Amino acid sequence: MKKISELFIGTNNKGKIKEIKALLPKGIKIYSNLNFKIKSPIENGKTFEDNSLIKSKYFSKKTNLPCLADDSGLEIDILSKAPGIYSARWGGKSSDFKKAIKRVYRELNKKDKNWKRKKIKARFICCLSICFLEKKIVCVKGKVEGLISHEPKGKNGFGYDPIFIPIGKKFTFGEISPKIKYKMDHRFNAFKKIKKFL
Template sequence: MSKQKIKQLLIGTNNKGKLREIRSLLPNYIKIYSTSNFKLKSPAENGKTFEENSLIKSKHFSKKTGLICLADDSGLEVDHLDKRPGIYSARWGGKSGDFNKAIKKVFRELDKKDKNWKNKKIKARFVCALSISHLNKKITCVVGKVEGRISNEPKGKNGFGYDPIFIPLKKSKTFGEMKPSQKYKMDHRYQAFKKLKRFL
């Protein structure tokens, strides 16, 4: 498969923010389809790791459409919270996936753990597993990470998910405050994409 370049690809996500970012990272010659073209619902993500959940999605969407599928599973790990929310990052937003709710939960959990957390550097990272599958066969699965810390309050309206509370290492702005073009050159999805290059 790696010898033959992929010409068309289904991006296996119903998250518009992820779709936008993945689209921007893919080479122009690839014809891109999204799950909304086929009105596909996401499968139950019952894996124990980002990699397992990513593969569940890429295989599921590929089998539904017959197309090669690229899927992402990603989330935020906060060291102070024993690496939670981790693979449950989206679920912390409740049924509607409301990330304002999810961000409040991160702050609530930090408060429970340590009332003084705002005066400390709370280490965290974004993790992204990207997999490519064709029908039931895994072509590849890679992981990218970006280290950083948690902001004391949400800042910035750009990005999506937990971006407003994540400050990458050696930066003073959250992902939510950065222009997408800046964020897309350093985040966890970009790190994972670099490892996928030979397949695309």
């Protein structure tokens, strides 16, 4: 298969666009919704893979370009893997992650009043897919294991980064520099599997 020379990043999330651009090979001409202003599709899949493919097919058809889309979220074991595919929706209509993080803490308190004394296992999952029109080119999954911080820390990153401490580290994704985060997170792990197509 010939390498892709142009790619549309199928998301309206500026944080994701920035991170995906940083991971992509330099020779690819990148378009994003900053150029096109297309409304996002309804994500009614049952899995991260489903939602990633819904987005990459939809944006590819709208732009006539190969499209890379990401569906990602946080799974917390004690909450039966919630928020999972609903990670952004926990922030309400405007995907306000301050609200979403408060909800995580509310749900943890409901589940176990003493949760702060325990290690709360969690992981970030990322599914990346590339589609051209209706055709799926590739769909891969990456993840990074970690623990939930007792309070939000750090101003870097986006989404749930301030409450996620990757395994083996003392800092949240919100506290470490983007350069370091981009080399270890779920999106990077998914990218390693997708590289040969780019």
